[in-house]
Amino acid sequence: MKRKDYISWDEYFMGVAILASKRSKDPNTQVGACIVDNNNIILSTGYNGFPFGCSDDDYPWCRDGEDTKYSYVVHAELNAILNARGKNLKGARLYVDLFPCNECAKAIIQSGIAEVVYLYDKYADSAATVASKRMLQSAGVACRKFTSDKKSLSIDFEK
Ligand SMILES: O=c1[nH]c(=O)n([C@H]2C[C@H](O)[C@@H](COP(=O)(O)O)O2)cc1CO
Ligand SMILES: [Zn+2]
Numbered sequence: 001m002k003r004k005d006y007i008s009w010d011e012y013f014m015g016v017a018i019l020a021s022k023r024s025k026d027p028n029t030q031v032g033a034c035i036v037d038n039n040n041i042i043l044s045t046g047y048n049g050f051p052f053g054c055s056d057d058d059y060p061w062c063r064d065g066e067d068t069k070y071s072y073v074v075h076a077e078l079n080a081i082l083n084a085r086g087k088n089l090k091g092a093r094l095y096v097d098l099f100p101c102n103e104c105a106k107a108i109i110q111s112g113i114a115e116v117v118y119l120y121d122k123y124a125d126s127a128a129t130v131a132s133k134r135m136l137q138s139a140g141v142a143c144r145k146f147t148s149d150k151k152s153l154s155i156d157f158e159k
Contacts (some may be wrong), residue, residue: 006087007153008099009040013095014119014146017155020047021076021097028063031076033096035084035113042085048052077104089113095146105132109139116143139145 007015013034021032024047035044048057050072059072072084074081077100081089090112094100095147100108108116117138123129 007150008148009036010095010117010146011148011150011153013040013042013093014097014117014148016042016045017076017095017097018119019155022047023047024049024076025061026069026073027061029098031096031098033076033080033094035080035089036093036095038091043089043092044080044084045084046074046081048073048074048076049062049079050074075101075104078107081107081113084111095116099124099129099143100132100136101128102131102135105135105141109135109141114141116141117146118143119146120143 013036017032017034019032020034021030024030024032026048029048031048033046034042037043050056051074054072059069060067061069063069077094077096080094091114092112093115094108094113095117097119099118101114101123121129133143
């Protein structure tokens, strides 16, 4: 008889997104994304980080002041889209822990992604998130909050 406590597709892909976020060097907000096709095959992953060649040690991670991370960081969703390296994303699903900003929404829409599954929406009141939701809705991209009866999943490196 098959085991019963296997994880759902949503838990699997949100888990991959969260695992990708663990690569982020951002001290304040770590974001991860995972793009999946209609056959539940992972097409790409990404997390928020600086572009290739721009060292995590040379560029700023601060939020305030003259020179901040906001000028340099590539968002998790855009990184996942770019990491797909031109694969066809039409009809794909994007799992991301933080609700996408307006700039990522533009890339999501233009790449043909059909659905966004997100975990939390801590900047819901920001102009960027309001604009993002407006565009995603106009473009017919479905947005749904992740749900699960589990609070957490754990990974062991020792068996
Ligand atoms: O959609 C997003 N995707 C994404 O990867 N990010 C990244 C950019 C920054 O590195 C970090 C946000 O930083 P902070 O919460 O300190 O403002 O999250 C931020 C957003 C904005 O919602
Ligand atoms: Zn973004």
